[in-house]
Amino acid sequence: MPGKLKTAEGEERLSAALAWLETSLGAPSKLIRKLQAEDGIKLAGDRLRLRIFPPRVSQYTPYWHELTVLYEDEFCLVVHKPAGVKVHPDGAGQEATLVNMVAALYAERGEQAAPGHIHRLDEYTSGPVLFAKNEYAQLKLDEAMSRKSIGRTYIAFVHGIVSRDLKVIDKPIGRDRHHSQRRRVSPTGKPAITRVELLETYPAASLVRLTLETGRTHQIRVHLADAGHPLIGDKLYGGKTDELPFQALHGERLIFPHPLMGDDIQVDDPTPPVWDRLKKRLAGLS
Structure with a gap:
């Protein structure tokens, strides 16, 4: 009820409410200007009505x-x-x-x-x-x-046994001038940071959790391939496709601030069934 806010001398109630919208609620100034232009902001008594839907x-x-x-x-x-x-x-x-x-x-x-x-x-x-x-x-x-207030966590099956000492990959990523679809680690590329956590190992593969601090194109795929552990199924970056015809990469968790309330929302996404079958094959159980 921003209509109850105290106004400065000579200040209109609507002006005080608009200032509250931007400073207290954190409403985007671009949206406030648009709502003003479209008559989408009204004070109804002490209540502020916004046409945001x-x-x-x-x-x-x-x-x-x-x-x-x-x-x-x-x-x-x-x-x-x-x-x-x-x-x-x-x-x-x-x-x-x-x-x-x-x-x-x-x-x-x-x-x-x-x-x-x-x-x-x-x-x-x-x-x-x-x-x-x-x-x-x-x-x-x-x-x-x-x-960078939206957090994304991934899991991936990669070739080879990943060392527990591999915790952070901090290498810039740029375009590969020899291949239009590929990216590569490059001194002249944009900063890229991937955090790595080893979860499980198999005879010739590992399951890792990956957290992005930046969001470069193909970042996880490029970083893991550069570390000598291309994703299983990722033919573009050196992975073998005999176990899976596409990269074994899954978004495990998404955390984002709610646009109105501001509190963090955590959403987990279970792995698809193909992952269970792949895990059994890598472990030699099928």
């Missing part, structure tokens, strides 16, 4: 496919992305991407919302993907992403 039209064609919802409220949606599904179209006209599936989910419910993804995963990396359900959430979560 206007209908939004999705730019993506709905594609109906079963989705696993890991977390949802009025501001955020987190869904599991299976391996082999792109997060969004890349210009080739695909409609079977994650954003198309989320658009279909909203359409099926009759929700006038547009799927705004906050981060991406590689096509063949499974795990949780965070979506904003309104513009307020989009701006706040984009800010959190730029501040």
